[in-house]
């Protein structure tokens with residue numbers, strides 16, 4: 001894992017969200033501020049070696065299915081991390097798939113990873129065909145002209161096939177000099193010929209394909225760059241070509257390897273936006289050469305996360321604010337790192353033991369943050385995002401989401417005010433930590449948003465909710481819950497129906513530590529959503545509020561999903577070819 005200096009930004013003392021917040025959506029939206037949303041905005045990073053262990057249960061598979069149903073495209077998974085640079089591959093290695101699933105490292109001692117063909121067999125069927133991979137290759141091992149990287153690439157090309165999107169070469173190479181893997185003066189211009197050599201050799205392995213790469217993958221955040229190891233630096237050094245459509249950097253806002261870590265920064269919008277604003281020049285550099293920028297590995301706290309922080313509902317709220325703010329500055333994707341036992345993982349795939357005790361497989365709150373984002377991204381067309389002007393402070397944040405015709409489609413509001421509850425204070429999947437409890441009644445805020453929406457229209461309002469910011473369980477998205485056992489849907493989402501007022505305003509209440517998403521109810525009906533198999537949609541009224549429970553029997557008014565679009569384009573292309 002990694003060591004990153006904790007950048008302590010001025011942490012203002014915990015404030016409070018006022019009891020009323022009035023905001024207005026500026027119409028028309030300022031073109032210069034709108035950024036398009038990648039459907040894979042929330043993506044995943046898993047050590048190459050760990051994916052077989054995740055494949056032992058259905059938890060990750062079913063989480064992926066739920067997310068992908070909403071976004072109408074498979075998940076993007078980067079297989080990489082510290083162990084990428086310890087990995088070798090042999091086509092004759094006969095380690096069985098079952099052995100890989102047990103967490104076996106290979107023939108060498110602990111710390112080295114030897115992969116063979118059965119490695120791929122150990123997980124492939126679980127996630128195929130929708131999941132697409134980025135594979136991080138070993139750049140440290142120079143033996144026999146980078147045989148480790150090149151032979152591994154051959155295995156990846158053979159067994160992942162079209163499921164492979166990109167290769168990375170080297171994990172966190174900005175540390176190679178200080179860790180003794182290269183000379184201490186090794187910089188991007190010295191890295192370039194090594195990188196190009198490996199890239200050329202891989203291309204030679206698959207002449208019928210155009211192999212693409214994600215370059216960068218540096219450990220240090222944009223505000224502590226070593227040498228020229230950042231995106232402007234490597235582009236200047238020559239990392240620029242049509243085979244590099246993506247650049248990435250890693251980011252852990254708090255270090256779990258050393259130093260104190262706290263839950264507080266997860267609930268501070270200004271801390272998050274200050275950190276992320278450092279990436280504006282990284283995005284600009286990538287875009288200047290026609291490429292895209294991703295945070296290629298990230299999470300709440302480095303070094304497998306920290307119980308009491310990473311496994312809380314605060315982390316779910318943080319994820320939502322993180323990816324939406326990142327999107328507003330042009331970061332296209334954010335890869336959340338997961339391990340099989342880490343408290344920062346969305347799911348824990350199997351029971352495990354630590355010195356502190358025995359823990360179960362299960363679902364952690366971060367999953368519900370990712371699920372909430374998939375509801376935001378659920379749409380049949382491209383969406384664009386911007387912050388709502390005047391709609392953010394230390395404790396709250398808001399975003400407006402538009403379609404390509406610049407029509408307002410969705411509104412997201414996050415109340416990040418801390419609230420501690422003794423309910424849901426533990427999760428059998430992670431170690432117990434002190435359970436705090438706030439003495440006062442949970443504060444509530446009435447938000448009124450002036451919108452351009454037609455009065456009288458029916459809107460769906462859904463909530464990312466939990467008992468308190470510190471809760472580790474009992475989190476859901478408007479009743480939508482995943483089974484702790486296998487990640488399948490156990491309870492369907494219930495849309496609350498609200499109506500656009502006479503003057504175009506909408507109002508809703510939300511609690512300290514809660515997020516809401518508002519959109520036309522017709523949009524919910526137009527897109528596919530995951531539901532409990534065999535369930536029926538239902539309507540109800542509670543205290544005059546209309547609620548509609550989604551069901552597996554719901555028909556979708558107009559499903560223009562991506563596969564249909566692709567089929568149509570293929571037909572059109574065929575017709576054009578036939579005509580010409």
Ligand SMILES: *[C@@H]1O[C@H](CO)[C@@H](O)[C@H](O)[C@H]1NC(C)=O
Pocket residue numbers: 108109110111112
């Ligand atoms: C990994 O393998 C190499 C070569 O066989 C060996 O020198 C090294 O000690 C091993 N690493 C660990 C952590 O055991």
Ligand SMILES: *[C@@H]1O[C@H](CO)[C@@H](O)[C@H](O)[C@H]1NC(C)=O
Pocket residue numbers: 086088112141142143144146147148
């Ligand atoms: C480096 O790669 C070679 C294969 O080219 C392998 O035999 C050797 O064990 C690797 N070294 C380490 C330290 O992993």
Ligand SMILES: *[C@@H]1O[C@H](CO)[C@@H](O)[C@H](O)[C@H]1NC(C)=O
Pocket residue numbers: 353355356357358
């Ligand atoms: C974990 O489970 C094992 C096997 O059941 C048991 O021997 C051990 O005492 C347990 N450890 C803790 C810390 O409870």
Ligand SMILES: *[C@@H]1O[C@H](CO)[C@@H](O)[C@H](O)[C@H]1NC(C)=O
Pocket residue numbers: 351359360361
């Ligand atoms: C995992 O642990 C839970 C709780 O102790 C137990 O109920 C379950 O049977 C275990 N599952 C497996 C596969 O061992």
Ligand SMILES: *[C@@H]1O[C@H](CO)[C@@H](O)[C@H](O)[C@H]1NC(C)=O
Pocket residue numbers: 387388389390391392393
């Ligand atoms: C977010 O809040 C900060 C501090 O109040 C303010 O300076 C900034 O303009 C706000 N951003 C937007 C988009 O309103």
Ligand SMILES: *[C@@H]1O[C@H](CO)[C@@H](O)[C@H](O)[C@H]1NC(C)=O
Pocket residue numbers: 014263264418419420436437438439470
């Ligand atoms: C909740 O507990 C955390 C951790 O002790 C603390 O930092 C925070 O201020 C508490 N929040 C409230 C509202 O008491």
Ligand SMILES: *[C@@H]1O[C@H](CO)[C@@H](O)[C@H](O)[C@H]1NC(C)=O
Pocket residue numbers: 465466467474475476477478479480481491
């Ligand atoms: C969802 O969470 C809310 C708030 O914590 C809770 O009241 C409700 O019972 C939960 N619903 C389900 C189905 O878990």
Ligand SMILES: *[C@@H]1O[C@H](CO)[C@@H](O)[C@H](O)[C@H]1NC(C)=O
Pocket residue numbers: 448450501502503504505
């Ligand atoms: C719009 O109407 C609502 C409900 O009558 C009211 O609360 C709100 O203040 C009005 N907004 C404006 C901008 O007049």
Ligand SMILES: *[C@@H]1O[C@H](CO)[C@@H](O)[C@H](O)[C@H]1NC(C)=O
Pocket residue numbers: 537538539548
């Ligand atoms: C719920 O109400 C909506 C709107 O009135 C209606 O279209 C739908 O058929 C109803 N669903 C059920 C299950 O009654």
Ligand SMILES: *[C@@H]1O[C@H](CO)[C@@H](O)[C@H](O)[C@H]1NC(C)=O
Pocket residue numbers: 380381523526558560
């Ligand atoms: C998306 O759905 C809307 C109706 O919800 C429709 O007007 C629009 O044409 C659709 N766009 C595409 C690209 O299918």
